[in-house]
Amino acid sequence: xxxxxxxxxxxxxxxTLLFAGYPASAExxxxxxxxxxxxxxEAMRNTVLGAFDGEVDYIPQEDGPxxxxxxxxxxxxxxxxxxxxxxxxxxxxxxxADALAPVDDIMSSLGDRKLIGTFVELGKLGTDKxxxxxxxxASYVMAANREALQYxxxxxxVMALTYDQLAAWSANIQAATGERKLGFPAxxxxxxxxFFQGYLYPSFTDSVVTEYRGEKASAMWASFRDLWKTxxxxxxxxxxxQEPLLAGEVWVAFDHTARLMDAFNxxxxxxxxxxxxxxxxxxGFMPVVAGLAVPANGPDRAAAAKLIDYMTxxxxxxxxxxxxxxxxxxxxELPDDLPRGVQIAGAAVTAxxxxxxxxxxxxxxxLGDKGREFNKVFMDTFQLIVLRNADIDETLDRQAGNxxxxxxETGAPCWAPDEPSDGACPVK
Amino acid sequence: MISEKxxxxxxxxxxxxxxxxxxxxxxxxxFIIAFQADGQWTxxxxxxxxxxxxxxxxxxxxxxxxxxxxxxxxxxALTMAMMLTKxxxxxxxVLYVWTIPLGISDLAAGVVWLxxxxxxxxxxTALSALGLLDGPTLWLSYETPVAxxxxxxxxxxxxxxxxxxxxLVAGVQLIPxxxxxxxxxxxxxxxxxxxxxxxxxxxxxxxxxxxxRTLLAFEVFAVVVALGGRDLPVLMGExxxxxxxxxxxxxxxxxxxxxxxxxxxxxxxxxxxxxVKEEPQ
Numbered sequence: 001x002x003x004x005x006x007x008x009x010x011x012x013x014x015x016t017l018l019f020a021g022y023p024a025s026a027e028x029x030x031x032x033x034x035x036x037x038x039x040x041x042e043a044m045r046n047t048v049l050g051a052f053d054g055e056v057d058y059i060p061q062e063d064g065p066x067x068x069x070x071x072x073x074x075x076x077x078x079x080x081x082x083x084x085x086x087x088x089x090x091x092x093x094x095x096x097a098d099a100l101a102p103v104d105d106i107m108s109s110l111g112d113r114k115l116i117g118t119f120v121e122l123g124k125l126g127t128d129k130x131x132x133x134x135x136x137x138a139s140y141v142m143a144a145n146r147e148a149l150q151y152x153x154x155x156x157x158v159m160a161l162t163y164d165q166l167a168a169w170s171a172n173i174q175a176a177t178g179e180r181k182l183g184f185p186a187x188x189x190x191x192x193x194x195f196f197q198g199y200l201y202p203s204f205t206d207s208v209v210t211e212y213r214g215e216k217a218s219a220m221w222a223s224f225r226d227l228w229k230t231x232x233x234x235x236x237x238x239x240x241x242q243e244p245l246l247a248g249e250v251w252v253a254f255d256h257t258a259r260l261m262d263a264f265n266x267x268x269x270x271x272x273x274x275x276x277x278x279x280x281x282x283x284g285f286m287p288v289v290a291g292l293a294v295p296a297n298g299p300d301r302a303a304a305a306k307l308i309d310y311m312t313x314x315x316x317x318x319x320x321x322x323x324x325x326x327x328x329x330x331x332x333e334l335p336d337d338l339p340r341g342v343q344i345a346g347a348a349v350t351a352x353x354x355x356x357x358x359x360x361x362x363x364x365x366x367l368g369d370k371g372r373e374f375n376k377v378f379m380d381t382f383q384l385i386v387l388r389n390a391d392i393d394e395t396l397d398r399q400a401g402n403x404x405x406x407x408x409e410t411g412a413p414c415w416a417p418d419e420p421s422d423g424a425c426p427v428k
Numbered sequence: 429m430i431s432e433k434x435x436x437x438x439x440x441x442x443x444x445x446x447x448x449x450x451x452x453x454x455x456x457x458x459f460i461i462a463f464q465a466d467g468q469w470t471x472x473x474x475x476x477x478x479x480x481x482x483x484x485x486x487x488x489x490x491x492x493x494x495x496x497x498x499x500x501x502x503x504x505a506l507t508m509a510m511m512l513t514k515x516x517x518x519x520x521x522v523l524y525v526w527t528i529p530l531g532i533s534d535l536a537a538g539v540v541w542l543x544x545x546x547x548x549x550x551x552x553t554a555l556s557a558l559g560l561l562d563g564p565t566l567w568l569s570y571e572t573p574v575a576x577x578x579x580x581x582x583x584x585x586x587x588x589x590x591x592x593x594x595x596l597v598a599g600v601q602l603i604p605x606x607x608x609x610x611x612x613x614x615x616x617x618x619x620x621x622x623x624x625x626x627x628x629x630x631x632x633x634x635x636x637x638x639x640x641r642t643l644l645a646f647e648v649f650a651v652v653v654a655l656g657g658r659d660l661p662v663l664m665g666e667x668x669x670x671x672x673x674x675x676x677x678x679x680x681x682x683x684x685x686x687x688x689x690x691x692x693x694x695x696x697x698x699x700x701x702x703x704v705k706e707e708p709q
Contacts, residue, residue, distance in 0.1 A: 187657065187658075188657060188658055188669075188673065233566055233569040233570065233571050234547075234566065234569060236569065236570055236657060236658065236659055237657045237659075372673065372674050372675055373674060373676075376674055380480075380481045383481060384481055387570050387659075
């Protein structure tokens with residue numbers, strides 16, 4: 001009896017799987033690497049896509065199976081997927097295998113959608129064709145306790161700071177309070193490496209890999225070492241900056257929006273969020289951009305275009321923000337009924353990506369399982385130069401060697417803001 | 429099948445299986461991983477380990493820590509063991525209280541000391557209240573490596589002296605009273621009796637305690653992580669980081685092999701120096 005029941009159950013499971021995998025042809029299959037947790041996937045299906053006039057089957061998948069399925073379908077010439085959604089880093093692989101159909105026509109049909117120009121540019125993947133339409137974004141921003149604002153240096157606009165102004169501000173705070181209240185997430189689980197890769201290096205060298213060492217990089221590390229003198233020394237144990245911000249240990253901090261959200265939500269009147277500072281090469285920042293693309297030879301291009309149009313409408317963008325916490329990829333005012341934390345962080349994210357001197361840097365692409373070693377190169381340099389006061393040029397020479405070895409092992413080509421490369425991204 | 433002759437082997441078998449499955453096999457595996465990269469036999473992992481910015485630092489930190497902590501613990505544990513021999517009433521109670529740290533995991537011990545020593549901890553608060561400190565003072569940071577080191581020594585001594593003491597107490601109890609009584613009759617002072625009788629007869633226990641404690645001291649990890657995070661690199665901590673943060677089992681295993689080699693070297697030294705000579709017949 002038990003065995004029979006088991007067999008019956010697994011047969012049922014198999015048939016469910018089969019039907020889920022091959023839905024009726026009128027449905028558009030929307031394959032995505034985002035909103036994978038079950039609550040988020042349900043929210044995507046029911047609230048975000050609920051108002052769409054048409055049938056959509058939203059299938060979230062891990063990066064590996066996601067890429068495999070699209071590439072396998074493209075190779076077999078039997079494409080069932082109507083629309084794909086993923087982070088920027090996945091698209092070069094798909095475009096490189098000719099698995100995507102450019103979406104220039106769909107872009108132009110969106111008209112006055114006000115997609116953020118920086119992201120539209122990224123969506124071209126360094127070519128003259130539009131490979132994806134920007135879908136949504138997350139990012140790293142700065143947060144400050146309102147108490148700190150009185151110490152801003154004269155003439156500084158907190159929404160458009162420079163690194164020099166940040167240093168002066170932090171020094172002012174220390175002079176006035178006797179405490180070092182600028183903080184960075186340099187703990188073991190903190191995201192400090194993203195600050196170097198996406199913020200400091202692009203702002204000072206307009207590069208992440210190629211200009212790893214050199215005059216600009218040396219000057220950058222020297223000024224960051226100076227800045228660090230006013231940084232709270234507990235920073236090497238901070239993982240999520242919302243905690244020291246709420247505790248009052250830190251007044252000004254850098255972190256991922258998701259890791260600041262508790263501070264904004266718990267005490268929205270005490271904290272503000274603002275864009276990261278700018279350096280000589282612009283306002284380096286690391287957007288986590290997701291895009292929407294259409295597979296080549298897909299089943300129904302018109303349906304995909306209609307879905308893209310729907311996903312990029314302001315109402316849908318807000319619904320997406322509420323459902324999965326990613327911010328709009330279009331320039332828009334956020335409504336008042338959002339949670340306060342989301343409003344605070346959202347304003348900073350939008351201001352940062354839409355700022356005139358924006359210099360976006362992407363998550364590392366093409367490193368495969370060597371991503372952690374890539375991060376280690378940046379964090380080791382930080383440890384040596386800033387925490388252990390090592391010679392800057394010697395350290396950079398040594399670490400540039402490690403970085404070059406890593407790039408050559410993985411063969412990863414350059415990504416923005418570095419110039420595109422044939423083969424492994426060179427380290428000067 | 430189970431005769432009186434084979435019974436001991438049968439009784440030993442489960443522990444043997446346990447040791448092979450959960451110790452010898454993983455160990456041999458780690459050894460192989462340490463000498464392999466991309467399926468090839470190589471010293472690459474050891475080269476990466478030696479080139480790493482934290483290698484020299486973690487090696488010296490660990491060594492200095494062992495050289496300070498182990499003798500300190502030995503001295504304290506000996507003192508405690510000798511004191512216990514003089515206590516009549518309440519001896520068991522004192523013994524139990526002294527062994528409490530043995531029941532606490534090393535991570536918990538690290539967290540306890542973190543609560544004591546952090547800039548908002550009890551000691552800071554107490555010293556500030558007494559006017560001995562101007563305000564919350566940060567001791568556990570990369571800026572104050574000596575203070576951080578001292579904190580780790582405190583925590584390690586507090587946590588792991590009890591195991592040395594337990595071994596020594598057992599050893600002291602095995603020393604026949606007659607020797608001491610005879611020496612007393614001949615007018616030997618307490619210090620002379622300690623040096624000439626207790627210490628030599630305690631050699632086997634000292635050997636056991638030192639080997640055990642030194643091996644564990646080379647594996648010091650949780651206390652350091654709790655108090656210093658990455659600011660005080662030690663060998664075991666680096667092995668952990670390479671395994672779980674950088675996801676490179678090869679280099680992590682290389683660290684494990686290095687710790688093993690150092691441990692073997694120290695054990696051999698102890699076995700040689702504290703050798704108990706056979707009584708001449």
